[in-house]
Amino acid sequence: MFSSTMIGLLPISLALLIGLVLVYFILHFFFVKQEPTNLPHGSMGWPFFGETIGYLKPHKSNSMGSFLEKHCSRYGKVFKSHLFGCPAIVSCDHELNTFILQNEERLFQSSYPKAVHGILGKLSMMLVSGELHKKLRSVAVSFISMSKSMPAFLHSVEKLSISVMESWKERREVVFFKEAKEFTLYLMLRHLLSIEPEETLASKILEDFLTFMKGFVSLPLNVPGSPYAKAVKARTRISSTLKEIIKEREKDNVGYETTSALLAIVVYFLGQHPNVLECLKDEHQAIRENKKYGEPLNWEDYKQMEFTSNVISEALRCGNVVKFVHRKALQDVTFKGYLIPSGWKVLPVLTAANLDPSVHEDPSEFNPWRWADQAMNRKVNPFGGGLRLCPGAELAKVEAAFFLHHLVLNYRWKIKGDDFPISCPYLEFKRGLLLEIEPREENGKQSLIGVSSL
Numbered sequence: 027m028f029s030s031t032m033i034g035l036l037p038i039s040l041a042l043l044i045g046l047v048l049v050y051f052i053l054h055f056f057f058v059k060q061e062p063t064n065l066p067h068g069s070m071g072w073p074f075f076g077e078t079i080g081y082l083k084p085h086k087s088n089s090m091g092s093f094l095e096k097h098c099s100r101y102g103k104v105f106k107s108h109l110f111g112c113p114a115i116v117s118c119d120h121e122l123n124t125f126i127l128q129n130e131e132r133l134f135q136s137s138y139p140k141a142v143h144g145i146l147g148k149l150s151m152m153l154v155s156g157e158l159h160k161k162l163r164s165v166a167v168s169f170i171s172m173s174k175s176m177p178a179f180l181h182s183v184e185k186l187s188i189s190v191m192e193s194w195k196e197r198r199e200v201v202f203f204k205e206a207k208e209f210t211l212y213l214m215l216r217h218l219l220s221i222e223p224e225e226t227l228a229s230k231i232l233e234d235f236l237t238f239m240k241g242f243v244s245l246p247l248n249v250p251g252s253p254y255a256k257a258v259k260a261r262t263r264i265s266s267t268l269k270e271i272i273k274e275r276e277k278d279n280v281g282y283e284t285t286s287a288l289l290a291i292v293v294y295f296l297g298q299h300p301n302v303l304e305c306l307k308d309e310h311q312a313i314r315e316n317k318k319y320g321e322p323l324n325w326e327d328y329k330q331m332e333f334t335s336n337v338i339s340e341a342l343r344c345g346n347v348v349k350f351v352h353r354k355a356l357q358d359v360t361f362k363g364y365l366i367p368s369g370w371k372v373l374p375v376l377t378a379a380n381l382d383p384s385v386h387e388d389p390s391e392f393n394p395w396r397w398a399d400q401a402m403n404r405k406v407n408p409f410g411g412g413l414r415l416c417p418g419a420e421l422a423k424v425e426a427a428f429f430l431h432h433l434v435l436n437y438r439w440k441i442k443g444d445d446f447p448i449s450c451p452y453l454e455f456k457r458g459l460l461l462e463i464e465p466r467e468e469n470g471k472q473s474l475i476g477v478s479s480l
């Protein structure tokens with residue numbers, strides 16, 4: 027039963043409640059910015075974390091993953107979310123992705139999260155913009171375009187490919203992704219460690235090397251001040267200097283990691299498609315037959331590897347090496363009626379277009395022959411685009427093509443167990459891509475393995 031006092035208080039409480047609701051609506055109306063109606067649909071997820079955990083959840087790399095599949099079917103190919111600590115627009119729309127990439131520095135700008143700065147180093151090209159980016163990029167582009175077709179570089183790619191395969195001679199199994207990572211890292215170090223003689227670092231290493239060499243030919247007497255003792259110390263210094271350089275350079279691992287991932291996915295798809303492998307082998311056999319025994323490959327040979335190039339492009343489309351890139355909107359942008367608010371993070375998902383049935387026929391089918399259609403190049407962005415188009419694209423392809431040349435001529439392989447590529451979002455293999463390998467005896471004459479002239 028209500029007491030009379032409580033009944034007396036009822037109208038006051040009711041008036042207070044109505045007052046509070048009114049104050050809330052007035053404050054909301056005047057002080058809280060209304061969300062524009064043309065923002066893409068979506069969910070901002072949990073406070074602070076947003077939807078980042080779901081967005082980064084590992085999935086088979088030849089699929090979109092359940093997060094994107096569910097969000098696209100619920101909200102459409104462009105949706106809003108809260109990712110990496112910011113309100114964000116995610117785009118799985120190829121047209122919008124291309125528009126974002128082409129409008130770098132005008133409407134959008136590269137914007138990687140703080141954590142990435144620590145890993146890449148603050149002068150990494152991907153993290154700088156404007157004039158500094160222009161300068162760094164022009165140095166990189168001219169260095170890469172000069173070296174990619176240089177006989178010395180091509181020779182070094184071929185030599186290293188052969189030595190990797192030589193090391194497999196007595197083996198029946200290889201963890202291929204590990205081998206591919208070593209191959210591309212060694213290639214990069216060989217290239218990057220050719221330090222110019224005028225650099226202080228070069229003279230320091232040279233001095234240590236001379237001390238080391240002197241000690242090398244002296245009595246191994248480890249007493250303080252002896253040439254041997256000095257050499258031991260010099261050796262330690264050389265190794266730590268090199269380690270320092272390697273550590274520094276490893277930070278800029280954009281190139282070597284992605285190239286090894288490319289090699290691994292090509293080998294993975296070839297392992298599943300023997301008909302493609304046969305065609306690829308025919309192309310390389312024809313190239314080898316036109317050369318003298320032991321003659322190294324050159325740029326013209328690479329240009330003849332048309333089917334190889336299509337296999338590589340198709341593996342990039344189906345395997346999805348780089349899933350998405352980070353941008354931010356520099357101003358309010360309206361595209362296809364959607365608003366992308368100024369300051370928001372923008373994530374073009376490059377892999378979405380690769381697997382979009384409205385862009386490609388049977389997108390999940392690995393079919394290198396679809397690349398006979400010249401228009402295919404406009405339907406994918408595996409190397410990004412615009413001002414930040416990957417300067418290493420051709421370099422990665424030539425490394426992969428030369429490695430494949432020797433691989434298909436010298437070995438057969440089978441993928442062991444149920445290994446498959448995973449997008450974490452960087453590419454990984456469940457079991458490191460464990461292969462059962464067998465030398466191809468029938469190609470003994472064409473094989474360059476063991477040719478010392480190379």
Ligand code: HEM
Nearest residue numbers: 151152281284285288347348351408409410414416418422
């Ligand atoms: C299959 C191999 C590769 C793939 C799939 C790949 C992919 C990409 C993508 C998507 C971007 C654009 C990033 C963005 O827009 O934010 C990029 C940029 C870049 N890539 Fe690659 N890349 C590969 C190999 C290489 C190699 C071999 C090198 C170096 C020799 C390299 C060096 C770079 C650099 C320096 C950038 C930054 C460019 C800039 O910001 O202007 N990449 N790469």
